[in-house]
Amino acid sequence: MSMGNSSEQLVKDMLAGSRLALARLITKVENRGADLPELIRILYPHTGRAQIWGITGPPGAGKSTLVDRLASKLRAEGKRVAIVAIDPSSPFSGGAILGDRIRMQRHSTDEGVFIRSLGTRGKQGGLSHAAKEVVLVLDAAGFDVVLVETAGVGQTELDILQLAQTVLVVLVPESGDSIQVMKAGLMEIADVFAVNKSDRPEADQLLRELVAMIGLSASSVAWTIPVHKTEANRDQGTDALLKAIQRHQAYLSESGARQKKTQAFLRREVLDILNERLNQSVLRSFESPEGREIFDQLLQRKLDPYQVADRICPK
Amino acid sequence: MSMGNSSEQLVKDMLAGSRLALARLITKVENRGADLPELIRILYPHTGRAQIWGITGPPGAGKSTLVDRLASKLRAEGKRVAIVAIDPSSPFSGGAILGDRIRMQRHSTDEGVFIRSLGTRGKQGGLSHAAKEVVLVLDAAGFDVVLVETAGVGQTELDILQLAQTVLVVLVPESGDSIQVMKAGLMEIADVFAVNKSDRPEADQLLRELVAMIGLSASSVAWTIPVHKTEANRDQGTDALLKAIQRHQAYLSESGARQKKTQAFLRREVLDILNERLNQSVLRSFESPEGREIFDQLLQRKLDPYQVADRICPK
Structure with a gap:
């Protein structure tokens, strides 16, 4: 390996x-090699300045x-912008996304915009970690705003949104009461709603x-989630939407909510690292001769899961 | 406390x-007191015999x-049956569920049927644990089949389905491409599909x-997911659906998949217990004077999350 590839360089x-x-x-971050902790250590002092916005909603929105x-x-405001697009892991909902990626190439000659897609297929577990650390790199690189776009409502997508300070949820008018639940779930993560394709009659x-x-839900909350009608294709309503997101960012700073969010993210981050380490060590111990014997006794119901937990990791 | 309330008695x-x-x-299990591990220890030798079926799908299906x-x-086949209904945690999708619970009272004079609702509101984290352990109690009590019914597609609901050997996904005909994702997610957990309300034109x-x-998805899978049209209201198609579920149970036993599922459940269960214990201990250590100081350095980006993880739990 040449000097030029060392993390430090x-x-x-x-x-x-x-x-x-x-x-x-x-x-490097995506590959999650053994040098990852060292790389994060070098990057870390340069992070904590970017605004991180999450954008989610159903495919086709x-x-x-x-x-x-x-x-x-x-x-146009002179900001440096990075876009991280998380492609859905399911083989049943990919189609349009790739086209969208291609369309975004219109920014590709602009040094102030950086676009990166992360695929989720086959690395479900590692993705939310990788995405968080990709955002960390972009933060260190000095981008003013990092836009993290994810499709769907799976746990991985929700995990990724945990790193966003402001979450924009994009919906489209359509019938069917089965999306009520989805809406309800989104209510808990949305800071701003966009009703896109708002030329449709049900908008x-x-x-x-x-x-x-x-x-119904806002009674005890200092920030009331704004809802904006947009037609992204014709660039309608998008200025007002941008202002709403920026108002949320200002609210975060003024109310002290930003500090609290950061603390919660960091706590979660440390816990995730430790949980991941625990999981690997437990899975290894299941593979040891002693671990196999303990696990066999569990299968035969001679031991219960709490007893096995105590034996693997004595309190 | 009287003798009659000891776990053993x-x-x-x-x-x-x-x-x-x-x-x-x-x-007792729902309350998750300090005596829970002891209770599980007493119950455990009596478990492992029940068939556990999960039933999920959108509200209104x-x-x-x-x-x-x-x-x-x-x-009618002489089986003892328990029903565990997980009510959705969201305040936006409750309505019909309570009515359903009331309707199911028709079984209430039948000693061979036991019905219990578990509410999720306000105990998101603990619910999947509590539900698993409620199923364990019912298993020990000698019910032949435990039906676990959950609404929605949140992570909690998916966690609960991890304990089911056979998962029935109930859908209803309706328009809207936003449920594609949901369908795709369900594809990964479904063993049997029911298209209910199949008198509707889009069935x-x-x-x-x-x-x-x-x-598209079944190429490497030994079990091909069957799809059954039903009209539960008029009891149409339900006999064939029951047979399909029972065929899946037979497949699990014959193929060795049952054993593998049980091993995976138990591994997950031990991990969940240890993760929960780790989380509590880490959260406690964040509250100690030393922990606060370390966390402050993390907030100031003088330490990174990996370094904090190492200090809290030295490798």
Whole structure:
């Protein structure tokens, strides 16, 4: 390995503005090698400045187009913008996403925009970690805003949103009461709602439903979730949406909520690292001769899970 | 406390057939007191015999009616049946569930059927543990089949389904492509599909979609997920559905998949106990004077999460 690939050198080059070093660091983080803790240690003092926005919603809601519009507007304000797109892990819902990625290439000649897709297929467990650390790299690289776009409502996607300070949920008008639950779940993570494709006839009904749900849930909350109608394709309503997100960012700073969110993220992060370490050590101990014997006794119901836990990790 | 309430005595009474002792044990498990590990130890040798079926799907799909029908048919076969209904945690999707519970009271004079609802509100974290252990009590009590009914597609619900050997996913015909993702997620957990309310015009289309998705995903799987049209209200298609579930149970035994599932459940169970214990100990250590100081350094980015993890739990 050449000197130029050491973590230390790559971070230096990245801080000096090298896009190549940035891309290599992100790949390193994605690969999750043994040198990851060292890399994070070197990066860490340079982090904590970026605004991190999460964008989620069902496939076909127009998230990527909206992200594209927001990125352009942020560029017009002189901000450096990074986009991290998490592709869904399911083989049944991929199609449109790749096209969206290609469309976003319109930014590709702009040095102030960086776009990276992370695939989830086959690394379900590691993805939320990798995504968090990719965001950390972009934060250290000095991007003002990192937009993290995820599809779906799976746990992985929700985990990833935990790192966002502001979560934008994008919905589209359509019928069917089965999405009520999804809406309810999204209510707990949304800071701002967009009703996209708002030229459709049912847009006003969806807007009314969302406002009613927010009214039910907002009694004890200092921030009332705003709902904005948008047509990302025609760039309608997107300026007001951007302002709403920026108002939320201002609210976070003024209310002290930003500090609290950061504390919760960091606590979660330390716990995740320790849980991951515990899981690996427990799975290893199941493979040892003694562990197999204990596990056999569990299968025969001679020991119960609490007793096995005590034997594997004495209190 | 009277002798009659000791765990040992309650388990004895329950094994002798006391419904009151059973109800008290379930309450004990739900309350998750300090004596829980001891209670599990006493119960454990009596467990491992029940068939555990999970039933999930969106609200309004008619799950409870279907569960009701399946329970009646199992009773007609002379089986003892327990129903555990997990009520959704969200305040936005409760309505119909309570009514369903009330309707199921038709079994209430039948000693061979036991029905228990578990509420999720406010105990998100503990619920999947509590539900697993309620099922354990019912298993020890000698029920032949435990039907675990959950609404929604949240992580808690999915966790609960991890304890089921056979998962029935109930869908209803309706429009809207936003449920594609949900369908895709369900594809990974379903062993049997029911297209309920199949008198609706779009039923055949949903059936075709599901069969196509199963075809795409089934290449390397020994069990091909069957799809059954049902009208639970009119008791149509429910006999064939019951047979499909029972075929899956037979497949599990014959293929060795049952053994593998049990091993995976138990491994997960031990890990969950240890993770929970780790989380509590880490959260406590964050509250100690030394822990606060370390956490402050993390907030100031003088330490990174990996370094903090090492200090809290030296390797």
